[in-house]
Amino acid sequence: MTPELGQLALILALLLALAQSILPLVGAWRGNRALMAVARPAAAGQAVFVAFAFGILAWAFLRFDFSVQYVADNSNLALPWYYRIAAVWGAHEGSLLLWILILNIWTVALVAFSQKLPEVFASRVIAVMGLIAVGFLAFIIFTSDPFGRLLPMPGDGADLNPVLQDPGMTFHPPMLYMGYVGFSVAFAFSIAALLGGELEQAWVRWARPWTNIAWAFLTCGIVAGSWWAYAELGWGGWWFWDPVENASFMPWLVGLGLIHAQAITEKRGSLRAWTILLSIFAFSLSLLGTFLVRSGVLTSVHAFASDPRRGIFILAFLTIVVGGSLLLYALRAPKVAGGKPFKVVSRETVLLIGNLMFAVAAAMVLLGTLFPLIGDALNLGRVSVGPPYFGFLFPLLMLPVVLLLPFGPFLRWGKGDTPVLKQVLLRAGIAAAACAIVAAFFVDGHLKAIAGVASLVWLTVGVLLYAIKRWREVPRGRRYPAEMAGMLLAHLGVGVFVAGVLLSESLSVTSDVRMAPGQTQHIGGYDFRFDGVHRATGPNWRADQGVVTVTRDSKAVAVMHPQKRTYLRGQVQTESAVDAGVFRDLYVALGEPMDTGNIEGAWSLRLYYKPFIRWIWGGGLLMMLGGFVCAGDKRFRIKRAAKTEAAAAGLQVQETHA
């Protein structure tokens, strides 16, 4: 299995992608069914070749084929097999290949589940997916070949960046890319709708489950990344507003807006242009993220090694795809505001406000992320924009969302009931205020923590009130359709998330301490006893491993083993020890021996007590779950089946036209 076969497979995949994109588009335009029929087999063929190329690269890693430059750069003989698999996407070239593979997974899923869509529409959607694949395949073939040879072959390779040698990091990129690339489906649907121009809303219903699933995967990827940063980087933080994090957060925010806008468009026919625009934006921001991370225009801790040539290529691709689709939008987007009218007090209004806030938040993140670049352009000198900026503006923008969220489900489409809203306001408000007062006694007057408790109660009671209302008013079996259950879960997740953020930020205790063996430190009600440091070894690292015994009121709580690892090639990496709990995390990171070289003496350690920090990821996972549950709604499936006749009818119309 020579690596050159992989390269060949990529080239063949590119040719198939060209066929998959151009022929069906021409076919849909001329009404030629034979050309449209190329879409599905071409997509399947492309996927086979891409999977083959990916397999060859993975095989090269498993077989230690250091004659491949990429393998030699990112693995060595001592790297365990599971990290050699993860190393496939450990650097630029391979992660791009993963991107393409995942694009193909989505395309194949689309091919499989779009049998019942109108033929013209489906072939356009698949063709747009093919166009995206063309760009990325050309990118990898012309600028970032993962199969390049290294001759003479070295006896051993370098190493996978130790930061990436962690289970969290293994899953982070695939999940994240599932989300990024997943938005390409919503994008392809809306482009196909623009091309078709028949002003039909049906496409929104077909696109909804795809958008929900993509968004849920993106949520999962972001949660995994955040958890990894917390557990691995040793600074105890979970989000830093780094350009790379922002690059994943912007499509998430826009995707969130899109999910809600799609609900309006599907059910009421309004906001069609906005939904199309958001579909374009969500995917454009995913592409933009790829550009930011790989072009090196911004400095970040996590960016890939950059190369201006790559930057120019992605920029050109971005310009064609996004610029082209925005032009198409300008020409073909529905010009007349359609759909059913609504009153000021209605579900449409709150969803619109939510959409506005998500869009403004995404724009704010974009502005803050790019401002250092704008600063260079305007000759302002080097400017840094970081956590204080985002951390100040983002909560302000999300405040209306949190305040309005409990009312959303209670509001009816078109015209809402004011008395019901007052009741919700009264009940949730009183509950939140009461709990906030009680909490104030426990949290030492920390305003942030009180706000955390209040928002948790406000949001949870809001969700529960609606769940109870459904329970009472709707007959069994029809109470909680998946779409609604998913919504309730995700909204509950928001409450858990907000509480986790505010409580952990205000109540965390951090301390850098010097500890000699046998010494004890008291932090957050726990006693941390340092029991010295000994040597430990792993498959490809050796470490100084500390032993810290934690007790509370003389009762044993945990024995923790923070490590300071030195990998084969000399890279130093700390492995923090975390004792996880529902209500608090204990976290210990090992610093350095106070007396250089004497590991048996005193060490510097960082001790954290982090209450409720797990709720941040718990909330994120609930949102993710909500997204998946929503997508499973029967309504989406059954409608598609019911569409078959309409689709056939549509095709006949098409043919008579042609």
Add this chain to the structure above:
Amino acid sequence: MTRSLIRMLLVMLLACAGMAHAQAIEPMPFADHAQELRFQHLTQQLRCPMCQNETLADSNAPIARDLRNQIFQMMQHGSSDDEIKQYLVARYSNFVLYDPPLTAGTWLLWFGPLLILLSGGAAVLLAIRKRSQRGTVATEASTDNALIDSTPTDNGDDW
């Protein structure tokens, strides 16, 4: 020549990577807990000049250590947070501030989101007004499905 250069670059890269991911842990003899909190808060808002994108609190670069010590000393001598920031800005420029000060140049940064919010809000208001004035609102789900779909939703309650 090229080979040695590549090896050197590799060594540098690894050295940087090593530095970047071993976090900074330095016990300091703070006067009291309040001062420790103030120190943690301040160093979280300042950027290490040498690193890719790290705070002074998190960075393990030599200069970050020196600057943390300097900040600690200044705190012992009673300097305020603003004085410490001024001290650093005078030497390392505004680059060290993660919270860029409001100047003519950063006006766009700080007020841009507000401008977007206002114009977006105006557009939303306009849309709501336009829609709410158009005819009477259909209150029953069953009467208004012509535009979207011929079949009502499964749960019979168009929620």
Add this chain to the structure above:
Amino acid sequence: MNRLLPFFGFMLLVLLFGFGIWWNTQHDQNAIPSPLLDKPAPAFNLPKLYEPTQTVSKADLLGQPYLLNVFASWCVECGVEHPVLEAEGPSLGVQLVGYNYKDAPADAKRWLAEHGNPYNLLIADEPGHTAIDFGVYGAPESFLIDAKGMIRYKHIGPLTPDVVARELKPAIAAMAREAQP
């Protein structure tokens, strides 16, 4: 027209990114322009590397321009810069002052013995406090300081023959022209 707004907004972004790519080929992303340019150099009083009992202050160096070169034995890039200093140093027309930064004197001396010593004068800042006043954040860095003690030019990172020819020498020439009348 409204429908074209997103397109134009996006084109602005493309322009910005294009600019960013170009800018990064011209500028070192790790270099932060010093706010001390065209301002008086900070006062300092540092021991000589070879005679630690004697100190050199800013006042001692007034009256003649000099290039203050921050280096250290632990700094990999200084090894790249060193041959350039050896080759170009004598022809610069200014004193070359070596500023040994956060280094054990023994290491520094060994390093100089191995690589050669192009400096007219060597001062040592082992604790690195004075370096903060200069806004030094790594090595190598070079400051061109004129006869009145003003910082006229700063380069961050190794001096290469290209940087010497395109930036340093013109800066020295400009300084000399000003000092002429």
